Amino acid sequence: METGVISSDELVGGFDLYLTLESGQSYLWTRNDGAMYTGERTPEAWYQTVVDGTPIQVRQPTGAADGNVEWRSSTDADPLVRRLLRLEDDLEAIATDAPDDPLIREAYTTHDGMRLVADPAFGTLISFICSAQMRVGRIHGMVSTLAREYGDAYALGGEPIHAFPTPEQLATASEADLRDLSLGYRAPYVERTAEMVATGEAHPAEARDLEYEAARDSLTQFVGVGDKVADCVLLFALGFDEAVPLDTWIKTAIAEYYPDCDRGNYGDTSRAIRERLGGRYAGYAQTYLFHHLRTGAVDA
């Protein structure tokens, strides 16, 4: 096992591991104490995942945004950890350049150190298909179940860490199998999307090469993927920092704070709010706003 430390001195604008991984962006990490999305900060616990056959564990012993990041892996995972958690982002500049809007400012200062993630495309696609009308804790539960049932197990010291299944592995699941795992009406969506990717009919990563709106359209070819889920995949997996998923929280925020941005349909409203949230990094602002509203931290 290899280990390493990434010094907080390198993390421009700070980094908060807990906020980053438990803010509803990523469902592909678990915690070695089994507790996730319980609202509790546990600095000694390791967050763990498997990416392309490499198991990694990460933790931030101080539990604060100005603390070092420790990792453990089967190999030198320093570059991988930096990429997955976007540790090279200049968060200070991103926050400074955010629109001068009271609500956005409040969100950035309240959740200091939260970064976007850069998750693998397929796992993100399936995660957000599962997210429809679900609370974050249950989405994470569903994704963990899929990993446990269909993914490979890796070891890194103690308990096994399950990788999210490959498209081929997940495609072996029938709709009935997935319903048995409590996916409900999402079961046929996951089944068919996994099959599309496994057979090579399409792959979510192909959207990377397209212009933003074309990329969003492209992702909706997968079953169970509409504009909102497509935006989540673009933002959390494919590096489209301008993507602003219009979920129920953001729609509420638009109604309350930015009513002029409501254009009656997804595409036009998306453009308007994207502009209002600063364009290039609008998705960063969205993620702060989403978390701010969802945790009820907004100063009424």
Add this chain to the structure above:
DNA sequence: ATAAGGCCTAAGAG
């Protein structure tokens, strides 16, 4: 092109 209705399930609210 836009608008209803239906959909699985379980945690919270009343």
Add this chain to the structure above:
DNA sequence: ACTCTTAGGCCTT
């Protein structure tokens, strides 16, 4: 203890 609503929507008509 029970019903009712809701939770980061999508598909079909």
